[in-house]
Amino acid sequence: MTKFNLTAAVIGTGYIGTQHLExxxxxxxxxxxxxxxxxxxxAVAEKYGCRFYADYEEMFKQEKLDFVNICVPTPMHCKIALSALEHGINVLCEKPFTSTLEEAYLVTQKAKEKNLALMVAHCxxxxxxxxxxxxxxxxxxxxxxxxxxxxxDxxxxxxxxxxxxxxxEKSGGVVRDVHVHDTDIVKFLLGMPESVYTKGSALCCTTLFDYGDDKLVSATASWRNASSFPFSPGFEAAFENGVMKxxxxxxxLYTDNTVTEDPHLAEEFDSCMKHGNLVxxxxxxxxxxxxKGEKNDRCSADDICESFAISFAExxxxxxxRIIKTSRGYQRLFTYSPGVIPMILL
Ligand SMILES: NC(=O)c1ccc[n+]([C@@H]2O[C@H](COP(=O)([O-])OP(=O)(O)OC[C@H]3O[C@@H](n4cnc5c(N)ncnc54)[C@H](O)[C@@H]3O)[C@@H](O)[C@H]2O)c1
Known part of the structure; x- marks a missing residue:
């Protein structure tokens, strides 16, 4: 038995779309x-026993959808999200949200105008x-x-x-496509930094996030020129009384006298967090x-717009x-007026 009596459509069934479908x-x-x-x-629709459309506009007209999962290449996110919202359909859009901050802002505003749910898939x-x-x-x-x-990496x-x-031009390189996960996590964990300093290229980058105190916060991402290199996300967090890795x-988790494997397993989490994978x-x-008609307060579009603004500052x-200030810039993003591209860079 499925958990929710809802109808969803996956648009784009490549690498990540197939995971959404599963x-x-x-x-x-x-x-x-x-x-x-x-x-x-x-072929994918047949394998999963689903009805198939080649044209999303046609699908929006023909089907009664509760929500769509947008899993197409990043440059198409904005257009498809705006169209779905215009048709009264809730949207779960893959990261990175859109190609530009202006697009992210337009989609966020459209969802508010239509009173529909919009979440960016920052898994x-x-x-x-x-x-x-x-x-x-x-x-x-x-x-x-x-x-x-x-x-x-x-x-x-x-x-x-x-x-x-x-x-x-299409993906934004490693900063926008991969590193954006950790940029978003830094914002999720610590809030808006005062500024960022990023070094790198289309294939690798490191950012120092400044919180105006003595805390050292950095994130690194890379696309390595070796197809056998494993996908390896991770972190090391040092506290006054312990280290987590x-x-x-x-x-x-390392403390003075003990090493604990999987320390998170002793915690209580919402049931939605207990599946085998993040998607x-x-x-x-x-x-x-x-x-349940509940507000999305874990991963709201406004929240993601803020971390997305940091990504463009990087x-x-x-x-x-140069070091780019982010705090004042974020204010400017949200005082956007139509026709003016929101600038966060000072
Ligand atoms: N959350 C994550 O960890 C994660 C991981 C991978 C990719 N992504 C994101 O997901 C998105 C898709 O990435 P991918 O790696 O799956 O790409 P992909 O190239 O593997 O798949 C894209 C799919 O979209 C289809 N498509 C293209 N234009 C279309 C259109 N107009 N209508 C319908 N289908 C169309 C293609 O045929 C293809 O099946 C990107 O924005 C990417 O950054 C997120």
């Missing part, structure tokens, strides 16, 4: 597939390990946070349809919000080799 088949009563690549889309917010780290920082159970280092993404991920999928967790959460820092 999760949806477990969670909702009806799933529809849309893919512009008819041959591949039809790391649905990890119990990162949530455990968040709680430890918030309640100070190991004392003050002294340093936080996040990393997200992996092979160069040769698999994307038509190679769009390797086209920096997630590395090569091993999660350890299922985030979709379960989104469905829960829709089914790109500007990398381009100009």
């Amino acid at each position: 999760a949806l088949k477990m969670l909702v009563s009806k799933v529809i597939v849309c893919n512009a690549d008819v041959e591949k889309g039809k 790391v917010r649905f990890s119990r390990k990162y949530e455990y780290l968040r709680r430890c920082i918030a309640d100070g159970r190991f004392g003050k946070l002294l340093s936080l280092e996040l990393y997200r 992996g092979p160069k993404p040769a698999w994307s349809t038509g190679g769009w991920l390797l086209d920096i 997630l590395h090569d999928n091993k999660f350890l 299922t967790n985030e979709i379960d959460y989104f469905c829960q919000c829709l089914a 790109s500007e820092s990398m381009k100009t080799n």
Whole structure:
């Protein structure tokens, strides 16, 4: 039995869309597939026993959808999200939210105008390990946070349809496509930094986040030129009274006398966070919000717009080799007026 009596459509069934489809088949009563690549889309739809559309506009007209999962290449997120919202359909959109801040703002405003749910699929917010780290920082159970280092390395993404991920104009390179996860997590854990300084290129980058105190916060991401290189996200967080480390999928807590493996397992989490993978967790959460009519306060679009603003500040820092202030810039993003591209860079 599925958990939610909802109808969903996955638009784009490539690398991540297939994961959405797997999760949806477990969670909702009806799933529809849309893919512009008819041959591949039809094959996936047949495998999962779903109705198929090649054109999302046609699908929006024909089907009564509760929500759509937008899993197409990033440059198409904005157009498809705006169209879905215009048709009265709730939206779960893959990260990075859109190609520009202006687009992110327009989609967020449209969802508010239509009173529809909009969530950006920042799946790391649905990890119990990162949530455990968040709680430890918030309640100070190991004392003050002294340093936080996040990393997200992996092979160069040769698999994307038509190679769009390797086209920096389309994907935004490693800063926007990969590093954006940790930029968002830094914001989720610690709030808005005062400024960022980023060094790197389309293939690798490191950011120093300044919180106006002596805490050292950094994040590094890379696309390595070796297809056998494993995808390896992780972090090391040093507190006054302990160190937490997630590395090569091993999660350890070190204190003076003990080393605890998987310390998060002693915590209580919402049931949506207990699936084997983060995509299922985030979709379960989104469905829960829709089914119960609850506010999405874990991963709201406004919140994601803020971390997205930091991501663009990082790109500007990398381009100009300057420290970019983010706090005042964020205010400007939200005093946007139509026709003026919101500028966060000071
Ligand atoms: N959350 C994560 O960890 C995560 C991981 C991977 C990718 N992503 C994001 O997901 C999005 C998709 O990435 P991917 O790696 O799955 O790409 P992909 O190239 O593997 O798949 C894209 C799919 O979209 C389809 N498509 C293209 N245009 C379409 C259209 N107009 N209508 C319907 N279908 C269309 C393609 O045929 C393909 O099936 C990107 O924004 C990417 O950044 C997120």
